[in-house]
Amino acid sequence: MILIENLKVTYRTAAGPVEALxxxxxxxxxxxxxxxxxxxxxxxxxxxxxxxxxKQDFEGKVEVAGRTQIAxxxxxxxxxxxxxxxxxxxxxxxxxxxxxxxVERRVSFWLKNLGLYELRYLYPAQLxxxxxxxxxxxxxxxLQPDLLLMDEPFSSLDAxxxxxxxxxxxxxxxxxxxxxxxxxxxxxxxxxxxxxxxLLSPRPGRVxxxxxxxxxxxxxxxxxxxFHLACTRIRQELSRAGEAKTG
Amino acid sequence: MNRYYSSLTACLALLVLWEVVARSLHLPxxxxxxxxxxxxxxxxPGPLGFNWLVSTxxxxxxxxxxxxxxxxxxxxxxxxxxxxxxxxPFFSLIYPVPKIVLVPLIMVIFGxxxxxxxxxxxxxxxxxxxxxxxxGARHLSSYLVDAVTSLGVRGLAFYRHVVFPAVLPEVLTGLxxxxxxxxxxxxxxxxxxxxxxxxxxxxxxxxxxAYPDLxxxxxxxxxxxxxxxxxxxxxxxxxxxxxxx
Numbered sequence: 001m002i003l004i005e006n007l008k009v010t011y012r013t014a015a016g017p018v019e020a021l022x023x024x025x026x027x028x029x030x031x032x033x034x035x036x037x038x039x040x041x042x043x044x045x046x047x048x049x050x051x052x053x054x055k056q057d058f059e060g061k062v063e064v065a066g067r068t069q070i071a072x073x074x075x076x077x078x079x080x081x082x083x084x085x086x087x088x089x090x091x092x093x094x095x096x097x098x099x100x101x102x103v104e105r106r107v108s109f110w111l112k113n114l115g116l117y118e119l120r121y122l123y124p125a126q127l128x129x130x131x132x133x134x135x136x137x138x139x140x141x142x143l144q145p146d147l148l149l150m151d152e153p154f155s156s157l158d159a160x161x162x163x164x165x166x167x168x169x170x171x172x173x174x175x176x177x178x179x180x181x182x183x184x185x186x187x188x189x190x191x192x193x194x195x196x197x198x199l200l201s202p203r204p205g206r207v208x209x210x211x212x213x214x215x216x217x218x219x220x221x222x223x224x225x226x227f228h229l230a231c232t233r234i235r236q237e238l239s240r241a242g243e244a245k246t247g
Numbered sequence: 248m249n250r251y252y253s254s255l256t257a258c259l260a261l262l263v264l265w266e267v268v269a270r271s272l273h274l275p276x277x278x279x280x281x282x283x284x285x286x287x288x289x290x291x292p293g294p295l296g297f298n299w300l301v302s303t304x305x306x307x308x309x310x311x312x313x314x315x316x317x318x319x320x321x322x323x324x325x326x327x328x329x330x331x332x333x334x335x336p337f338f339s340l341i342y343p344v345p346k347i348v349l350v351p352l353i354m355v356i357f358g359x360x361x362x363x364x365x366x367x368x369x370x371x372x373x374x375x376x377x378x379x380x381x382x383g384a385r386h387l388s389s390y391l392v393d394a395v396t397s398l399g400v401r402g403l404a405f406y407r408h409v410v411f412p413a414v415l416p417e418v419l420t421g422l423x424x425x426x427x428x429x430x431x432x433x434x435x436x437x438x439x440x441x442x443x444x445x446x447x448x449x450x451x452x453x454x455x456x457a458y459p460d461l462x463x464x465x466x467x468x469x470x471x472x473x474x475x476x477x478x479x480x481x482x483x484x485x486x487x488x489x490x491x492x
């Protein structure tokens with residue numbers, strides 16, 4: 001589904017060029033959920049922007065197979081403050097000029113599915129952080145994406161809302177079988193949601209390790225002994241990568 | 248609704264104060280409010296009403312022209328840094344020039360009719376709209392832009408759904424703030440070799456020492472400014488209600 005080979009991204013800043021990604025390679029299978037984790041500034045978000053097609057000046061090879069519908073969900077939701085919940089969710093469909101009945105059907109379906117239907121006439125300023133993120137998820141899902149890209153989608157939410165939304169995301173993933181690439185700095189989130197976890201080094205980002213968690217999707221996975229072992233292993237690997245960088 | 252009652256109360260208080268001061272001073276140049284109001288209502292179906300309509304037409308036409316030229320240009324400059332780098336310095340240079348100094352020049356080129364007066368108002372308002380619109384479009388949150396672009400919102404749809412609604416509050420605030428200046432400039436322009444408009448009416452009353460007429464004209468001009476300001480405020484609340492949630 002996704003093949004990334006030797007991806008290099010350099011930003012030109014006033015202080016000179018800054019290398020964000022220095023030869024990142026990994027693959028994500030169709031229908032797989034992949035979490036990318038690493039310290040702040042390691043180029044995680046840059047990687048996502050390259051996959052979303054929002055950043056096009058890079059070196060290396062990035063292949064997304066087939067005619068893929070990509071949707072991106074950002075940390076700060078990116079909702080339009082002047083559109084209500086319904087209008088925000090319908091926007092992507094309207095610009096694709098879908099028939100109004102189809103827009104109505106898809107938007108209603110996902111708003112009901114995510115418990116937002118009653119809030120459809122409210123504006124983002126009238127919603128909580130968790131509700132805003134649900135709207136952002138609905139807005140992405142109405143496009144029926146094959147590839148769902150998420151940039152630290154739950155990091156600005158409180159712990160309970162975050163866990164509830166992580167479980168909602170897993171349900172959606174099992175329902176739609178879309179491919180997910182999720183960028184996070186939370187080890188628990190990466191292990192809970194990522195069948196594959198790609199560990200990046202501090203800037204410039206390189207792949208330090210790739211772990212697989214076949215139990216992802218099972219609701220009891222968060223309480224499984226292997227879950228904590230996987231978290232500990234990643235925490236140690238991240239500390240080692242950080243020390244190697246500073247040392 | 249309370250705000251409207253407050254405005255009405257303030258207006259009545261001002262009229263009462265005017266009446267009391269005028270009746271105690273007994274100056275010919277300061278007739279009581281009641282006398283000015285009688286002339287105002289008597290003249291409204293006649294010359295005052297006609298000149299009021301002429302001035303209103305000129306202000307509205309100037310506002311319309313300034314909006315339809317400054318908004319698209321501001322949006323374009325805000326989203327196209329190359330064009331802004333090229334044209335921005337010219338606008339920054341012209342913006343602080345008081346447009347009223349151009350009155351003689353504009354009248355020489357465009358004559359003494361409506362065109363010169365409308366153009367003058369357009370000029371005053373143009374920059375008050377252009378610069379906030381440009382800055383608003385330029386400083387759109389990159390988060391919003393990325394999120395919306397990833398949904399496939401591009402080209403004209405991007406301007407329609409994202410850039411224009413984002414700068415609309417700035418457009419209406421710019422118009423509201425500048426409406427007072429626009430009326431002041433119009434008054435000045437209408438006092439120069441003019442045969443129509445509230446400025447002409449006021450100047451005419453002044454030269455005839457017809458003080459109640461003069462005050463009726465002042466009332467009409469104040470009401471024009473108040474009505475414009477209130478209309479634009481109402482429009483802002485109506486079109487940008489999301490800002491007041």
